[in-house]
Amino acid sequence: MTDRTRRLVLPLAAFLFGLVALGIAAVLTLTPQGREVAASDVGGPFSLVAHDGRPVTHEDFLGEPHLVFFGFTHCPDVCPTKLFEIAETLDAVKERSGRDVKALFVTVDPERDTPEAMRSYVSSFDDRIVGLTGSPEAVDAVVSAYRAFARKVPLDDGDYTMEHTAIVYIMDEEGRFVAGLNTAQAPEDAASELLSRI
Structure with missing residues (x-):
């Protein structure tokens, strides 16, 4: 393996390992001992604020299938990559079926992710992606309802990032x-x- 190949492959391998480890940690942390999480245990009612400033609930998205993804606007790599993949998938779905499927991008960082910040961020990807934020309590309730994982991680410079x-x-x-x-596979x-x- 050449030095150049090693410089490209090793960070990618570390990143993928981190994603797998985070997923395993989330399952082990959030699944009650001795009980599998059933599909019916994932999701539920919520009350948040859309990126255009209007209050929304889960009922606003009933009647059509949709996607949900948790992240935050200061995310350095996972979130923009995933939202780009989601946008490409939505384009491929539209091309193949004529259906406009929506995706909900729910922040795990409501402290920084105001509706204005969410609007600016999601507009870079696709207008079918709806940014959702709210009070820390409202966001925590949605994270919990979806059996998701989010944790603030302090950085050396005094700032913080989010694991999710x-x-x-x-x-x-x-x-x-x-x-x-x-969404990591080809959009088609x-x-x-x-x-x-x-």
Whole structure:
């Protein structure tokens, strides 16, 4: 392996290992001992604020399948990558089926992610992605309802970052969890997977 290849492969391998470890940690931390989390245990009612400033609840998104992803606007790599993949998947779904599927981007950092910050951020990706924020208590309730994971991590410079679940949830038209969506595959394949589940 050349030095150049090693410089490219090693950080990518470390990043992927970190994602897997975070997912395992989330499952072990958030799954009650001796009990599997059923699909019906994921999701539920919420009351948040959309990136355009209007109050929204889970009921505003019923009637159509949609995606849910947790993240934050100061995220250095996972969130922008995932939102780009989601946008490409939504384009492929539209091209193949004519359906406009929405995606909800729920912040895990309400302290910094105001509606204005969310609007500026999601506008860089796709207008079918709805940024959602709210009070820390409201956001914590949604994170908990989705069996997700979020934790503030202090940085050496006095700032902080957030560790969080990187799953893309597929929710059906009644707001019930269907499955996680693999957006890291080719957009056409992710679109096929999504269309087969909705």
